[in-house]
Amino acid sequence: MSKGEIIAGFLAPHPPHLVYGENPEQNEAKSQGGWEQLRWAYERARASLEELKPDVLLVHSPHWITQQGHHFLGVEHLSGKSVDPIFPNLFRYNFELKVDVELAEACCAIGAEMGLTTKMMLNPNFRVDYGTITTLHMIRPQWDIPVVGISANNSPYYLTTEEGLEEMDILGKATRKAIEDSGRRAVLLASNTLCHYHFSEEPVPPEDMAQEHPQNYEGYLWDMRMIELLRQGKTGEVFELLPQFINEAFAEVKSGAFTWMFSAMQYPELAGELHGYGTVIGTGNAVMEWNLIKAGLAQAA
């Protein structure tokens, strides 16, 4: 078996509004569109993913919150209807996904070897969180690539931000080792919004884009600063600023996916490709790609 590789990482936020705006048949709620810039950003990301031809997608979602350890979906087939508890009017999505259980078990085992508390989720009645489903739908609506779903342990909130993100760094290293051992060609999905300040009321209709804009100007400026650094490949500087960004922009990257992904990719000083930026109920969302094949850091299929 050849050595596995991480071939790309995507910052792939999960506002359910994007699924609602697209009107896929799986979602009961129907719209007149909306959030086009972000949906078009995902179209570009989808095209790139198609070229990458990964064996597996790994997604770390802040809406599967766990207190005792880092959990991994461990049931081969999971299906059901996912209703967003915050936006049930927008997201009632019938999903069906295939899990790469072998890789999930390897991530779980190696994470434990590296000192993390880890656990496999083996209950077939488990309801997959809407963050995982939204990110996976937006990046690959065909649902034809096996996935590894990873929970967001609440360590950045329960401990200090820095202590929590240290755990996510270890989780990333464990993920990389598991992928290398597996022989898989893997794409990582960090399901995170940037600035997370949001409006407290929905417009009517929710897709009224005349009402959509950043909720917080300072948060917007932070988003632009971080995106510009990421576009320049100044990864080290981004991670130096990350705790301050999290604190001042209430950034959702605190939940760990962003750190997990970059740790797994070994924090490359590689210019990220911005597919698009937009706000959703005032929060800042960027769809970005770090293509390790184009950068010569991984091999094409």
Place this chain on the structure above:
Amino acid sequence: MTVVSAFLIPGSPLPFVQRDNPPWGKIADALDTAGKALTASQPDTIIVYSTQWIAVLDQLWQTKPHLKDIHVDENWHEYGDLPFDIKIDTDLAEAAVVATNEAGIKSKGVNYDKFPIDTGTIIAANFLNPENKLPLVITANNVYHDWQMTEQLGRIAVAEAEKLHRKVAIVGVGGMSGSIYRQVINIADDKIASDEEDKWNRKILSLMEKGDVKTLLNECPKYASEAKVDMGFKHFAFILGAMGGDFSSATVHGYGPLYGSGAAVLEFQLG
């Protein structure tokens, strides 16, 4: 009297799914006792506020008449399923939506198939209303609502119950101290993870037993902060608001650890 009984209970699934573990079994026994007391108080409806039903945009009230499904806890999935079968007092829930909006707290009802019912609400329903004889009103914990607004929600819910001539039991679902074991433990050896938090819990429970509301109100902010109390102890704010801001004493049916966090089952004596 509109409020005929009031209870504070933990929302963790552990006493329900593993009551043969002695530390958790004591909490389960206490919940059974609370359930019998609730039944004896003969309410028409149970009003439930659970810290685990998180809302962000509005104050949410469940308005689907019948909720029947299986839930799997996000963290404790290895212990199995949490079945539930819950009837909703939709008249009272709808009235609460209208009244809270009129009070300036933006609210709405939710009536969707497969809407995720939180573990805390399910635990309350399964222990306190096991045969599903009584309808419930279920409302969410909006994370942006403070203590005063949460008290107000409790007051409004009871005021609407009074208008509809309902006798109600009040149930606040949430934990006490919040430090947990982050690693796997021998569950038979479970204990409160922090001695300081244990002291805090016992102090608060003692004040509740005495019905010393004035001191409780002074101490709760410090308690919430220093003992990492679940959601700032807002579940008690809801109960207190529903009881009109006062109670004479409380009975602690059980107190103990749930994976290091503090859990208590309390019954409040009214008036």
